[in-house]
Every structure is written in structure tokens, then in C-alpha cells.
Amino acid sequence: MNLTQGVDTEIVDYLLSAEKECREVVKITDQYPNLTFEEAYAIQEKLIQRKEQEGARRIGLKLGLTSKPKQEMMGVHEAIYGYLTDDMLVPEWRPVEFNKLIHPKAEPEIAFFIAEDLQGTNITAADVLRVTQYVAPAIEIIDSRYLNFKFTLTDVIADNCSSSRFIVGNKWLSPIGLDLAGLGMVMSKNGEVATVGAGAAVLGHPATSVAWAVNKLGAIGKGLRKGDVVLSGAISEAIMFEPGDTIAVQFAELGSVSFSCK
Ligand code: 0L1
Ligand code: MG
Numbered sequence: 606m607n608l609t610q611g612v613d614t615e616i617v618d619y620l621l622s623a624e625k626e627c628r629e630v631v632k633i634t635d636q637y638p639n640l641t642f643e644e645a646y647a648i649q650e651k652l653i654q655r656k657e658q659e660g661a662r663r664i665g666l667k668l669g670l671t672s673k674p675k676q677e678m679m680g681v682h683e684a685i686y687g688y689l690t691d692d693m694l695v696p697e698w699r700p701v702e703f704n705k706l707i708h709p710k711a712e713p714e715i716a717f718f719i720a721e722d723l724q725g726t727n728i729t730a731a732d733v734l735r736v737t738q739y740v741a742p743a744i745e746i747i748d749s750r751y752l753n754f755k756f757t758l759t760d761v762i763a764d765n766c767s768s769s770r771f772i773v774g775n776k777w778l779s780p781i782g783l784d785l786a787g788l789g790m791v792m793s794k795n796g797e798v799a800t801v802g803a804g805a806a807v808l809g810h811p812a813t814s815v816a817w818a819v820n821k822l823g824a825i826g827k828g829l830r831k832g833d834v835v836l837s838g839a840i841s842e843a844i845m846f847e848p849g850d851t852i853a854v855q856f857a858e859l860g861s862v863s864f865s866c867k
Contacts, residue, residue, distance in 0.1 A: 623750040645762035661690040669766040671838025687766030700867035710843035713854040716743035724828025730812035739777035742862040746770035776860030800841035811837035
């Protein structure tokens with residue numbers, strides 16, 4: 606450990622107050638340049654535990670940096686994971702409140718609903734699909750707490766991978782028989798096409814991405830639990846939005862999901 610005792614708690618306080626007060630802050634590696642991935646995940650865990658102490662419930666997992674272009678941009682070869690809590694879930698009919706966020710961006714995702722516990726270190730995409738009751742269209746709102754959305758990998762891991770909100774559409778399908786890699790997607794802003802993509806943008810197949818996270822968790826004795834929801838990773842780049850905007854994501858076969866911002 607490079608961190609002296611109590612520094613992890615200070616960092617958690619720093620990031621949580623930035624989130625609560627909706628203000629961006631200088632990235633933590635400016636002060637702690639030698640922070641390791643393990644330490645960053647330990648800070649993330651402490652941050653989620655603090656949210657739990659304050660009443661939030663852990664309801665699943667999210668994957669980040671799952672596209673090769675984004676990994677190359679960050680100079681990394683691996684995805685990252687963070688946790689979803691119940692207060693991040695926005696019902697589709699409720700507007701997203703801009704004044705509770707810092708500099709949000711929306712990205713299209715496929716959500717997995719997990720029907721059985723899944724833990725291990727040799728988990729495959731087939732194992733993930735076997736325990737997935739439904740997949741559904743989703744939008745993740747990422748809102749890095751760092752100045753100008755600029756950070757290193759350790760910064761973003763500690764910041765729970767920029768997690769902020771997510772919205773799930775109302776069409777839920779069994780993944781059996783669905784070509785999730787070939788599934789086309791169009792994201793629009795106020796009716797204008799903003800980005801397009803297909804499920805394969807997520808590490809070749811969204812279930813491969815979920816399997817990667819389960820194996821990472823397995824290495825530290827953790828796993829997915831029955832009832833978890835998993836956001837498998839962005840299918841295209843994220844787009845900015847502001848009050849008055851409506852973002853919609855339309856999938857072939859899997860239906861659509863949208864939100865309005867007020
Ligand atoms: O969910 C994501 O893909 C975001 C991961 C963190 C990187 C970012 O904030 O762009
Ligand atoms: Mg995401």
C-alpha cells in the first residue's frame with residue numbers, strides 16, 4: 606500500500622462531497638500519483654460502503670472502457686468495473702434533473718438481469734447468458750466528478766467509474782436466440798441521430814464483457830448475485846445533454862429507452 610492510513614477515507618470524503626455538491630474537483634492522482642489499481646478499487650469499495658451506510662442499496666455492476674477505441678485512448682488494455690446503487694436508477698417517465706449533476710453524458714448500453722448467483726475465475730460468456738433471465742435496452746448517465754472529465758485509470762476506478770444514473774427500457778427479452786453482438790443501435794438527441802453502433806462494440810459481445818467482470822470479482826472472492834442488474838458497457842461514445850434535451854436509444858429487436866432532461 607502506498608497510501609498512509611486514513612488517506613482512503615479522505616479521498617472518499619473528497620469524491621462524495623463533489624458528487625453531493627455537484628462540483629468538479631481536481632483528480633486525485635495529482636496528489637497521489639502512485640495510486641495502484643488495487644488501491645483505487647479499495648477506495649471505490651469504501652465509497653460504495655459509505656453510500657450504503659447513508660441508505661443506498663447495491664443493486665448491480667457496471668462495466669466501463671469496454672471498447673477498444675476507448676481503451677486505446679486511455680492507453681490501457683483492460684475494462685474497469687464499478688457498482689450500481691438503487692438511487693442511480695431513474696424511471697423512464699421521470700425527467701433527469703440537470704441541477705443535481707455536474708457535466709453529464711449519456712451512453713447506450715445493454716442491461717443484463719441476473720437470475721442466479723455467479724462467481725468464479727473461469728466464467729465464460731455462455732455462463733453469463735445461462736444465468737441471465739432478461740436483457741433490456743438501457744442508457745447510462747456518466748458524470749465524472751473530475752475537472753473536464755479528465756482522469757487516469759486509477760482516478761476513474763476510485764470514482765466508481767463515473768457512475769451517476771441509469772434508465773432501463775420496458776422491453777425485456779431472454780437472451781436465448783438473440784444476436785447480442787449483431788444487435789444494431791441508434792442513439793438520437795432531440796430526434797437527430799447522434800451515434801450508431803452494435804453490441805459487438807462491447808468487447809466483441811456484451812456477455813463477454815460481463816464474464817470479464819465476474820472473473821475479476823472472482824479473483825477477490827466476490828461475484829454477481831441473483832437479482833443483480835449489470836450494465837455491460839457503452840455501445841458508442843457518450844454524448845452531452847442539457848435541460849430541454851431528450852435522448853433516445855433504439856435497438857433492433859430489443860426496443861427502445863429514452864429520457865428527458867429538465
Ligand atoms: O461507463 C463508462 O463507460 C464510463 C467509464 C469511465 C470512463 C468515462 O467516464 O468516460
Ligand atoms: Mg457505461
